[in-house]
Amino acid sequence: MLGEYRTLDLHYSPGLSGVSRGSLALEQLRSRHFDLVICTPHVGDMNAVELARRIHESSPDLPVVVLGYNARELEELRARHDTSRLAGRFLWQGDARILLAIIKLVEDQINVAHDTRSIGYRSS
Secondary structure (H helix, E strand, O other): OHHHHHHOOOOOOOOOOOOOOHHHHHHHHHHOOOOOEEEOOEOOOOEHHHHHHHHHHHOOOOOEEEEEOOHHHHHHHHHHOOOOOOOEEEEOOOOOHHHHHHHHHHHHHHHHHHHHHHOOOOOO
């Protein structure tokens, strides 16, 4: 991912932290500031939807996205659970550029209301 930032001439790459269980993620969120949570469909001791629900109880504006390893597990998560608290679902295919795409998408989701209010939009 750092190489992608350099290729795009972006000077400040995001810091990454990793944990093996959702409970550990919740502990870190209580003690540090994070701008985004990226998790797998199953986060050790809970699924991604449960983690997102628990995160949104204390940090309702913190985006949570799921990065799955196959399309079937992402579809099963969507079919069995209310995924409305997730900012997105993504499929990992071995290319680190997806992390940059996730960050850009979340930034756009956060900024769209302000940008359309202040700059407007062009209708077709």
